[in-house]
Amino acid sequence: MTILRTPLADGSARGIPDATVARLPVYLRALNALTEQGVSTCSSNDLAENAGVNPAKLRKDLSYLGSYGTRGVGYDVEYLRYQIAREIGQTQDWDVVIVGVGNLGSALSAYQGFSTRGIRVAALVDADPKRVGTTISGITVSSLDDLPAIVEERAISIGIIATPGTAAQEVADRLVAAGVTSILNFAPALVQVPDGVDVRKVDLSIELQILAYHEQRKAGNDKVVGA
Amino acid sequence: MTILRTPLADGSARGIPDATVARLPVYLRALNALTEQGVSTCSSNDLAENAGVNPAKLRKDLSYLGSYGTRGVGYDVEYLRYQIAREIGQTQDWDVVIVGVGNLGSALSAYQGFSTRGIRVAALVDADPKRVGTTISGITVSSLDDLPAIVEERAISIGIIATPGTAAQEVADRLVAAGVTSILNFAPALVQVPDGVDVRKVDLSIELQILAYHEQRKAGNDKVVGA
DNA sequence: CGGATTTTGTTAACGCGTTCACAAACTCTT
DNA sequence: AAGAGTTTGTGAACGCGTTAACAAAATCCG
Ligand SMILES: NC(=O)c1ccc[n+]([C@@H]2O[C@H](COP(=O)([O-])OP(=O)(O)OC[C@H]3O[C@@H](n4cnc5c(N)ncnc54)[C@H](O)[C@@H]3O)[C@@H](O)[C@H]2O)c1
Ligand SMILES: NC(=O)c1ccc[n+]([C@@H]2O[C@H](COP(=O)([O-])OP(=O)(O)OC[C@H]3O[C@@H](n4cnc5c(N)ncnc54)[C@H](O)[C@@H]3O)[C@@H](O)[C@H]2O)c1
Numbered sequence: 202m203t204i205l206r207t208p209l210a211d212g213s214a215r216g217i218p219d220a221t222v223a224r225l226p227v228y229l230r231a232l233n234a235l236t237e238q239g240v241s242t243c244s245s246n247d248l249a250e251n252a253g254v255n256p257a258k259l260r261k262d263l264s265y266l267g268s269y270g271t272r273g274v275g276y277d278v279e280y281l282r283y284q285i286a287r288e289i290g291q292t293q294d295w296d297v298v299i300v301g302v303g304n305l306g307s308a309l310s311a312y313q314g315f316s317t318r319g320i321r322v323a324a325l326v327d328a329d330p331k332r333v334g335t336t337i338s339g340i341t342v343s344s345l346d347d348l349p350a351i352v353e354e355r356a357i358s359i360g361i362i363a364t365p366g367t368a369a370q371e372v373a374d375r376l377v378a379a380g381v382t383s384i385l386n387f388a389p390a391l392v393q394v395p396d397g398v399d400v401r402k403v404d405l406s407i408e409l410q411i412l413a414y415h416e417q418r419k420a421g422n423d424k425v426v427g428a
Numbered sequence: 429m430t431i432l433r434t435p436l437a438d439g440s441a442r443g444i445p446d447a448t449v450a451r452l453p454v455y456l457r458a459l460n461a462l463t464e465q466g467v468s469t470c471s472s473n474d475l476a477e478n479a480g481v482n483p484a485k486l487r488k489d490l491s492y493l494g495s496y497g498t499r500g501v502g503y504d505v506e507y508l509r510y511q512i513a514r515e516i517g518q519t520q521d522w523d524v525v526i527v528g529v530g531n532l533g534s535a536l537s538a539y540q541g542f543s544t545r546g547i548r549v550a551a552l553v554d555a556d557p558k559r560v561g562t563t564i565s566g567i568t569v570s571s572l573d574d575l576p577a578i579v580e581e582r583a584i585s586i587g588i589i590a591t592p593g594t595a596a597q598e599v600a601d602r603l604v605a606a607g608v609t610s611i612l613n614f615a616p617a618l619v620q621v622p623d624g625v626d627v628r629k630v631d632l633s634i635e636l637q638i639l640a641y642h643e644q645r646k647a648g649n650d651k652v653v654g655a
Numbered sequence: 656c657g658g659a660t661t662t663t664g665t666t667a668a669c670g671c672g673t674t675c676a677c678a679a680a681c682t683c684t685t
Numbered sequence: 686a687a688g689a690g691t692t693t694g695t696g697a698a699c700g701c702g703t704t705a706a707c708a709a710a711a712t713c714c715g
Contacts, residue, residue, distance in 0.1 A: 220672060226637045230616065244692065253618045257674055264694055272693040273681035289637055290644030297636065304535040309632070311531045314616060318633040319640065358643045359636065382646060383639035385632075389457065389541060391480045399642050401635050405536070405612075406545040408628050409524065409586065410453045410516060412610035413546065415626050416585045417517035419609060447702060471662065484704055491664055499663040500711035 217288075221262045225289050226318065227252050228259070232282040244275040286319075296323035296357045298348070298381070300372050301364030302337055303327075305387055309363065310338040324351045328368070345375065352379040359383045366390035373400075444515075448489040452516050453545065454479050455486070459509040471502040513546075523550035523584045525575070525608070527599050528591030529564055532614055536590065537565040551578045555595070572602065579606040586610045593617035600627075 231251035235243055245263075249256040263269065263276075269284050270276045286292055294316075299306050302325050310322055325342045327333060333344045343351060351357065360381040362372050369388035376384060383399045386392055394400055458478035462470055472490075476483040490496065490503075496511050497503045513519055521543075526533050529552050537549055552569045554560060560571045570578060578584065587608040589599050596615035603611060610626045613619055621627055 218672070222638055222641050223634065225641075226631075226634045246692090255674070257676090258672090260692095260694065261673080268694070270693055271681065272679070273683095273691045275692065289641040291637070291640070295636070295640045295643065304538045308531040308535040312632075315633060315636070318637055320633065320636045358647075359639050361636075383643050385635055385639060391478075397646075399639055401639060403630070403632065403635060404453075405539075405630065406542060406547065407450065407453045408612055408630060409522070409542070409547045409588075410518070410545055411449055412586050412612060412626055412628060413518070413522045414449050414452075414516045416522065416610050419585075419624070445702070473662090482704070484706090485702090487662095487664065488703080495664070497663055498711065499709070500661045500713090502662065 217265045221265055222289070224252070224254065224258075224262055225285050227254070228262070229282065229285050229289070229291070232278055232285070235278050236282065241278055242275050243278055245270070248276065291319040294319050294321045295359055296321050296355050297359040297361055298322075298324040298326060298351060298355075298357050298376075299361045299363055300326045300345070300348075300376065301328075301362065301368070302332060302342055303363065306361075306363035307337055309361065310340060323355050323357060326351070328364070345372075348375055349379040352376075352381055357381060359385070362386045362388050362392070364388060444492045448492055449516070451479070451481065451485075451489055452512050454481070455489070456509065456512050456516070456518070459505055459512070462505050463509065468505055469502050470505055472497070475503065518546040521546050521548045522586055523548050523582050524586040524588055525549075525551040525553060525578060525582075525584050525603075526588045526590055527553045527572070527575075527603065528589065528595070529554045529559060529569055530590065533588075533590035534564055536588065537567060550582050550584060553578070555591070572599075575602055576606040579603075579608055584608060586612070589613045589615050589619070591615060 228248065231248055234251060235248070240247075245256045245260045249259040252259065260270075263281075266284060266288050269281050283292075297320060299309055299322060302310060306325070306327075310325055312322075315322060322338075322340065325337055325340050326345055326348055327342050328345045330344075332342050335342050352360075358381060360376040360383070362369055362376075362384060364372050366388040367390070369386060369390040370392050373384060373386070373392040373394055377394055377398055382397060384392070384394065384401070386400055386402045387405075389404055389406065392400060455475065458475055461478060462475070467474075472483045472487045476486040479486065487497075490508075493511060493515050496508050510519075524547060526536055526549060529537060533552070533554075537552055539549075542549060549565075549567065552564055552567050553572055553575055554569050555572050557571075559569050562569050579587075585608060587603040587610070589596050589603075589611060591599050593615040594617070596613060596617040597619050600611060600613070600619040600621055604621055604625055609624060611619070611621065611628070613627055613629045614632075616631055616633065619627060
């Protein structure tokens with residue numbers, strides 16, 4: 202009974218696959234683009250093309266959320282947009298703290314694109330006394346010691362590490378101690394965190410190294426497969 | 429005959445799985461760390477721990493490259509480091525061009541960490557006349573019109589898009605026309621490229637949105653599905 | 656030398672994600 | 686109202702990546 206819209210009968214955790222979660226923001230952006238074009242209804246083909254994915258994959262992904270389309274018709278753009286936004290928590294804004302406001306941290310602080318995705322840079326923290334107290338993109342840089350107070354006061358659950366790799370583990374420890382339970386790590390270092398804390402790592406060097414690998418393979422195409 | 433070290437008997441393309449390619453740079457860094465610690469030999473367990481992966485996965489990955497370990501002993505750190513570096517093309521430096529030197533492009537230009545990974549930022553390009561001619565991190569910013577000459581002269585095969593999303597497709601077209609065959613795209617936009625050109629996309633907003641999704645799930649554990 | 660020990664390289668099972676293909680459900684037309 | 690046309694939602698097949706398990710190969714030691 203009371204099976205409102207939970208795929209799982211027991212009503213508890215209905216896990217959406219990681220791969221799907223990673224694509225939902227892409228669909229959201231595609232839906233926004235359609236709205237701007239004045240489109241109010243779309244088929245899975247339309248949306249899939251805008252999002253750059255296979256239509257079957259799109260429908261499969263959406264099926265994890267529920268059944269928000271109409272057979273023979275398609276999806277109501279605005280309705281679907283809202284449902285996805287609700288599912289991934291974009292009906293509210295998420296405050297994040299950036300630790301380390303060097304080159305990368307400053308660029309992230311200045312980025313306007315986060316706000317339309319439900320992300321708000323709420324605080325900046327740095328260990329360098331010369332940076333503490335300065336203002337970057339309208340936010341005053343705080344000391345690392347103030348981290349617990351900041352996290353508590355603004356109810357921050359997401360932290361970004363943009364310090365050198367050598368400081369990454371210490372910063373992660375302090376973030377966790379302060380109450381942060383999700384971390385985006387830009388430093389080229391492995392960080393250990395307790396259970397219940399999520400860590401995602403972005404390594405821009407590796408992205409380029411992967412491209413370089415493929416370039417090397419392309420360059421080696423002078424190989425003739427003949428006998 | 430002459431089966432020197434190619435797993436495939438016919439000696440032609442031996443494809444290393446994408447997932448493995450993406451981890452090879454991680455192993456490389458772990459090996460460098462071990463070298464700095466004065467370690468000259470290590471087991472798959474040691475290395476796997478340093479790299480943050482399952483030992484079985486590590487051995488499986490390395491097996492795609494060849495058989496560079498010694499049973500009962502382990503791997504020679506320096507030898508394995510060289511073999512991986514050669515495999516992913518890190519015995520040479522790869523010149524890259526960054527298009528769009530705003531906040532993010534400037535941060536990337538200033539990053540010292542690329543050089544130790546075989547990546548060299550060789551040129552900066554921007555469409556804004558006010559930026560062209562200025563010097564960022566020791567490199568003079570060129571005009572978009574000079575892209576073909578730059579790519580040709582420096583034999584650049586990798587380009588980075590750090591422009592607004594609206595310009596991404598046009599920049600990609602120009603990069604490809606200039607001869608670039610690998611693109612790292614930071615703009616939140618889909619870019620279409622011809623066959624033979626690789627594109628990787630880094631979307632920092634999505635990384636944060638994924639974390640926000642999991643945060644919401646953690647927070648939403650008080651959900652009662654009752655009637 | 657031979658057996659115990661260590662550790663690799665590889666095979667096989669498993670799980671997750673992608674894709675196909677189609678019945679179910681809706682609209683439109685006559 | 687019935688049949689033709691659309692499009693969704695999903696079951697099933699497939700492929701890729703991960704993990705466990707083990708035989709093969711090396712060292713160590715008595
Ligand atoms: N800049 C890039 O484009 C780029 C690219 C790839 C990776 N990264 C990585 O991102 C991280 C930041 O890069 P960056 O170029 O901005 O470096 P940066 O040196 O410009 O800035 C680092 C900042 O961290 C601060 N810091 C140092 N230790 C700290 C600590 N314990 N607590 C708080 N703050 C501390 C420093 O004061 C400084 O402001 C590095 O790990 C780098 O490897 C950067
Ligand atoms: N800054 C960040 O932290 C951040 C985070 C996530 C994503 N991004 C994305 O990265 C890209 C760059 O971000 P940013 O903050 O550096 O933007 P920015 O506005 O600071 O810089 C953009 C630069 O691109 C140049 N440009 C514009 N059109 C161009 C064209 N056709 N050819 C060449 N250059 C052109 C501009 O002159 C400017 O210098 C954007 O797509 C943004 O969405 C940035």
